[in-house]
Amino acid sequence: MRIAFAGNPNSGKTTMYNALTGKNERVGNWAGVTIGRKESPIKADYANTTEELVAVDLPGAYSMSPFTPEESITSGYVRDEHPDAIINIVDATNLSRSLFFTTQLLELGIPVVVALNKSDINEKQHTKIDVDKLAEKLGCPVIKTVSTDHKGLQDVVKAAVSENGKGQKAPYMQAEINLHDKEAVDAEDRKRFAFVNKIVSEVEQREVHTNERNKQDKIDAVITNKFVGIVIFAVVMWAVFWVSQSKVGPWIADWLVGWIETFQGYVSGLLDGGSPLLQAILADGIVGGVGAVVGFLPLVMVMYFLIALLEDCGYMARVSVVMDPIFKRVGLSGKSIIPIIIGTGCGIPGIMASRTIRDERERRATAMLTTFMPCGAKIPVIALFAGAFFAGSSWVGPVMYFVGILLIFLGALLIKWITGYKYRKSFFIMELPNYKIPSLKRACFSMLERAKAYIKKAATIILVCNCVVQLMQTFNWHFQVVAEGAEDTSILATIASPFAVLLIPLGFGAWQLAAAAITGFIAKENVVGTLAVVYSITNFIDTDELALTGGANQVAMTMGLTTVTALAYLMFNLYTPPCFAAIGAMNSEMKSAKWLWAAIGLQLGTGYTVAFLVYHIGSVITGAGIGNGFVPGLIAILCMVAIVIFIAKRSRKEFDEEYELHSKGTGATA
Ligand SMILES: Nc1nc2c(ncn2[C@@H]2O[C@H](COP(=O)(O)OP(=O)(O)OP(=O)(O)O)[C@@H](O)[C@H]2O)c(=O)[nH]1
Numbered sequence: 001m002r003i004a005f006a007g008n009p010n011s012g013k014t015t016m017y018n019a020l021t022g023k024n025e026r027v028g029n030w031a032g033v034t035i036g037r038k039e040s041p042i043k044a045d046y047a048n049t050t051e052e053l054v055a056v057d058l059p060g061a062y063s064m065s066p067f068t069p070e071e072s073i074t075s076g077y078v079r080d081e082h083p084d085a086i087i088n089i090v091d092a093t094n095l096s097r098s099l100f101f102t103t104q105l106l107e108l109g110i111p112v113v114v115a116l117n118k119s120d121i122n123e124k125q126h127t128k129i130d131v132d133k134l135a136e137k138l139g140c141p142v143i144k145t146v147s148t149d150h151k152g153l154q155d156v157v158k159a160a161v162s163e164n165g166k167g168q169k170a171p172y173m174q175a176e177i178n179l180h181d182k183e184a185v186d187a188e189d190r191k192r193f194a195f196v197n198k199i200v201s202e203v204e205q206r207e208v209h210t211n212e213r214n215k216q217d218k219i220d221a222v223i224t225n226k227f228v229g230i231v232i233f234a235v236v237m238w239a240v241f242w243v244s245q246s247k248v249g250p251w252i253a254d255w256l257v258g259w260i261e262t263f264q265g266y267v268s269g270l271l272d273g274g275s276p277l278l279q280a281i282l283a284d285g286i287v288g289g290v291g292a293v294v295g296f297l298p299l300v301m302v303m304y305f306l307i308a309l310l311e312d313c314g315y316m317a318r319v320s321v322v323m324d325p326i327f328k329r330v331g332l333s334g335k336s337i338i339p340i341i342i343g344t345g346c347g348i349p350g351i352m353a354s355r356t357i358r359d360e361r362e363r364r365a366t367a368m369l370t371t372f373m374p375c376g377a378k379i380p381v382i383a384l385f386a387g388a389f390f391a392g393s394s395w396v397g398p399v400m401y402f403v404g405i406l407l408i409f410l411g412a413l414l415i416k417w418i419t420g421y422k423y424r425k426s427f428f429i430m431e432l433p434n435y436k437i438p439s440l441k442r443a444c445f446s447m448l449e450r451a452k453a454y455i456k457k458a459a460t461i462i463l464v465c466n467c468v469v470q471l472m473q474t475f476n477w478h479f480q481v482v483a484e485g486a487e488d489t490s491i492l493a494t495i496a497s498p499f500a501v502l503l504i505p506l507g508f509g510a511w512q513l514a515a516a517a518i519t520g521f522i523a524k525e526n527v528v529g530t531l532a533v534v535y536s537i538t539n540f541i542d543t544d545e546l547a548l549t550g551g552a553n554q555v556a557m558t559m560g561l562t563t564v565t566a567l568a569y570l571m572f573n574l575y576t577p578p579c580f581a582a583i584g585a586m587n588s589e590m591k592s593a594k595w596l597w598a599a600i601g602l603q604l605g606t607g608y609t610v611a612f613l614v615y616h617i618g619s620v621i622t623g624a625g626i627g628n629g630f631v632p633g634l635i636a637i638l639c640m641v642a643i644v645i646f647i648a649k650r651s652r653k654e655f656d657e658e659y660e661l662h663s664k665g666t667g668a669t670a
């Protein structure tokens with residue numbers, strides 16, 4: 001028997017699902033946490049039958065007429081796959097809104113059991129709901145539950161089992177209307193609301209006590225204030241970074257890296273005098289590769305832990321509200337801020353977080369732009385260049401984040417311009433959940449969940465690629481070990497050289513730099529490791545900690561970059577496409593080859609243009625005059641601009657035609 005869990009967003013479906021199945025699916029104190037359907041058997045101690053009961057957790061929905069991809073998953077599932085029963089999780093603190101959906105579910109002919117969840121909050125607020133009367137009005141069993149305390153869950157499951165196969169009479173039936181006729185649908189919805197409100201007025205008794213509500217409203221007035229809200233947000237994010245990047249994170253990282261170094265030394269010792277192939281694969285490739293990633297995994301994890309706390313207490317939902325007006329100007333959504341923040345840890349979970357954005361165009365644009373925000377893997381690259389070329393100046397890091405934000409806004413404007421956004425309506429409905437004390441346990445789970453995406457990348461792509469790069473660096477095309485001083489005969493050098501030519505207009509046409517940038521697409525942290533190896537400066541760069549350990553001047557000299565070209569190269573690495581794993585995540589979120597290629601094109605173009613501008617403008621400012629390859633570089637950029645204009649024109653035309661057709665169809669005037 002399959003039991004579907006359906007209800008409004010943030011009503012506690014996943015909490016109940018986790019309690020009944022023993023799973024650990026993501027729970028969060030904001031609407032739209034669950035984005036896909038999940039299935040698992042209900043534990044035997046909750047099921048009073050020998051039959052196997054399978055629980056199906058669904059994304060939250062306000063209505064059976066889908067408005068978002070998540071809502072269509074839910075309505076599609078209950079309508080087309082006919083579960084044997086539906087447990088409708090109702091947020092008891094918001095009865096009238098929840099029952100709208102309940103009455104729609106009751107029309108489907110599938111047995112429904114209503115779980116009046118969060119009834120603990122109602123008790124605290126002295127709100128009384130007459131359960132028997134509600135059950136009678138709805139024509140289905142109604143049971144009070146507290147999912148977080150596992151209260152009432154057994155009864156709910158029992159009721160669902162005993163309703164199986166029974167007929168229920170829908171209390172309200174929608175008239176036959178044309179579902180494409182917006183006005184008719186609106187009129188029907190209003191009637192349904194009136195019906196629901198009448199029930200609520202009969203079964204619910206609210207004690208008018210506005211104190212607590214007022215307190216929350218007062219806090220919200222400050223936190224979501226247009227100006228103060230942004231300042232608070234900046235301070236909160238600064239604190240998150242400070243704790244995760246310079247306090248707790250590094251302590252744990254140092255400790256872990258110590259262990260891995262010992263292990264790497266041990267493996268190298270075992271292989272000493274053995275085959276260089278094994279040495280390249282095992283000690284440098286595998287152990288070194290994992291070490292590089294594990295080195296800053298703790299930083300990312302501590303950050304995710306703190307973000308999870310912020311989400312759970314209800315703050316992140318407010319941040320979306322504060323940021324919405326700003327993001328809306330450039331055609332994104334207030335919710336875009338969450339992927340961008342998460343993306344500062346790792347682009348993959350960041351891109352995945354864009355899934356909760358309702359509008360498809362906004363969602364794709366967010367997934368496309370999120371990785372302009374420097375991720376954790378880019379921090380070692382920034383640190384190396386700051387150390388070697390800018391005397392460790394503290395402005396380098398913040399400037400890179402600032403430019404990242406700027407590029408996100410500019411990119412969003414460009415996408416808005418290309419896609420003819422002005423014709424489209426944008427909605428922003430973000431319910432503000434109640435504030436609550438965040439759960440440490442849940443923050444741990446959330447942190448592990450997000451870190452998993454990251455670890456998976458480390459265990460697969462980075463590991464394999466690191467091995468391949470190590471091999472390509474160690475051997476030449478005759479598969480002989482490359483002699484010292486002849487590094488430019490290695491496989492890697494010969495592959496990277498043609499790319500280096502393309503980089504001359506950016507001020508860094510050496511094969512070593514091209515090779516490092518290429519390995520950067522595998523994983524950005526590779527840039528540092530590859531530079532260390534190709535320039536034989538491993539004595540100054542710790543390839544495990546990916547950090548400059550001294551000799552900043554020698555490193556700068558060996559690389560042969562000026563401060564201007566170094567800055568151009570750094571920015572090129574930061575703002576060109578992210579690593580392959582993140583591109584893979586982009587692909588699965590965008591679900592459109594056209595958008596994916598557009599994203600890669602945009603990122604390549606942006607990185608190239610930024611580096612070009614920094615190099616040539618920087619050269620002029622520092623008195624060196626226009627740099628090398630200005631004309632070919634300019635031609636390349638003008639070609640890119642021409643392509644963008646061409647695409648924009650074409651898509652504009654399509655939109656104009658579509659819009660004209662649409663306005664004629666509905667009789668509206670443009
Ligand atoms: N006080 C109280 N809080 C609850 C209860 N059930 C769930 N919550 C909280 O409600 C919030 C939302 O829970 P989820 O299980 O993620 O809600 P959901 O319905 O799956 O949400 P979406 O996936 O976004 O549709 C979390 O902060 C839970 O801790 C309950 O019975 N009482």
Ligand SMILES: [Mg+2]
Pocket residue numbers: 013014015026027033034058059060
């Ligand atoms: Mg959920």
